Amino acid sequence: MAFLSEPEPVRDRAEPVLTGVRRIVAANSGPMTYHGTNTYLIDTAGGTIVLDPGPDLPDHVAAIVGAAPRVIAILVSHRHPDHFGAAAALRGATGAPIAAYPASGPGDVLTPDLPLAEGQSFGPILPLHTPGHAADHLCFAYRTSDGERVLFSGDHVMSWSSSVVSPPGGNMRAYFASLERLLGRDDTLYLPGHGPKLPDPHHLVRDLLAHRRAREAAIAARLGDGAADTATLTDALYAKQHPTLRRAAERNVLAHLRKLEEEGRVAQLGAKWKLAG
Ligand SMILES: [Zn+2]
Numbered sequence: 112m113a114f115l116s117e118p119e120p121v122r123d124r125a126e127p128v129l130t131g132v133r134r135i136v137a138a139n140s141g142p143m144t145y146h147g148t149n150t151y152l153i154d155t156a157g158g159t160i161v162l163d164p165g166p167d168l169p170d171h172v173a174a175i176v177g178a179a180p181r182v183i184a185i186l187v188s189h190r191h192p193d194h195f196g197a198a199a200a201l202r203g204a205t206g207a208p209i210a211a212y213p214a215s216g217p218g219d220v221l222t223p224d225l226p227l228a229e230g231q232s233f234g235p236i237l238p239l240h241t242p243g244h245a246a247d248h249l250c251f252a253y254r255t256s257d258g259e260r261v262l263f264s265g266d267h268v269m270s271w272s273s274s275v276v277s278p279p280g281g282n283m284r285a286y287f288a289s290l291e292r293l294l295g296r297d298d299t300l301y302l303p304g305h306g307p308k309l310p311d312p313h314h315l316v317r318d319l320l321a322h323r324r325a326r327e328a329a330i331a332a333r334l335g336d337g338a339a340d341t342a343t344l345t346d347a348l349y350a351k352q353h354p355t356l357r358r359a360a361e362r363n364v365l366a367h368l369r370k371l372e373e374e375g376r377v378a379q380l381g382a383k384w385k386l387a388g
Pocket residue numbers: 144148191193194266304305
C-alpha cells in the first residue's frame with residue numbers, strides 16, 4: 112500500500128498545514144500512533160476550532176492554548192484517549208464547548224456539550240458519521256478559503272498505516288461501508304489523525320478496501336483447511352512480531368470473523384471458527 116511517512120515533527124508548536132489550518136503533533140509517538148496524535152487548529156473569523164485535542168499531556172494542552180488565543184470549540188473525532196484525552200483540560204483552560212458524536216455506547220466516557228449529528232453543519236465544518244474504527248467516529252469535511260476540499264479523516268483513513276478495527280467498538284462491516292462512502296465523495300485532501308496530509312486520497316482508500324478483502328479471502332481459505340482460533344489465524348496471516356502490533360492484528364482478525372459471521376459465512380465453535388454450512 113502507498114503509505115506516507117514524514118520526519119519527526121517539531122513538538123508542541125503549531126505549524127501551518129493549509130490556508131487557515133495548523134497542526135500540533137502531540138508527544139505520544141508509538142507503534143499505534145506514529146509520531147503522535149495530530150491536533151488541528153482551524154482558524155475562522157470568530158476564533159479557532161480545535162479538532163482532536165489529543166492525549167492528556169500538560170505540555171500539549173499548553174501548546175494549544177498558546178497557539179490559539181480564542182478557542183471557540185473542541186471537536187472530537189472519536190473517544191479514544193489519544194484523541195479526546197485532553198478535551199476536559201482544554202475546556203477547563205478555554206471555556207470552549209466539547210463537540211462529538213452523541214454517544215459511543217454503554218459506559219460512555221464523554222458527554223459532549225454539543226452533540227454532532229451526521230450531516231449537521233458546525234460552522235464551516237460538516238460532520239460525517241463514519242463508524243468502523245470506532246462506533247462514534249466522525250470525519251469532518253471542510254473547504255479552505257482557496258477551495259481545497261479537505262476531509263479530516265481521523266483514524267478512519269490514515270496516511271501512515273491501516274486502522275485497527277477492534278470489536279466491540281470497532282466493526283468491520285461498518286468500516287467497509289464507511290470506506291465505500293468516502294469513495295462516493297470528491298474530497299481532494301485528507302488530514303488524518305496520525306501522519307502527514309494525504310493527497311489523492313481515493314487511491315489509498317481503494318487500496319485499504321482491497322487489502323481488507325484480501326485478508327477476508329485469506330481467512331476464509333485458511334478456515335477451508337479446518338476450524339481455527341484467532342491466534343492461529345493471525346499467525347497464518349500476519350508477519351508482525353511487535354507484541355502491540357500482533358495484538359492489534361488479532362483484533363482485526365476477530366473483526367473480520369464477526370463480519371463473516373454476520374454475513375452467514377462462518378460460525379463460532381467455542382474458541383474456534385469454522386466455515387458455515
Ligand atoms: Zn488515534
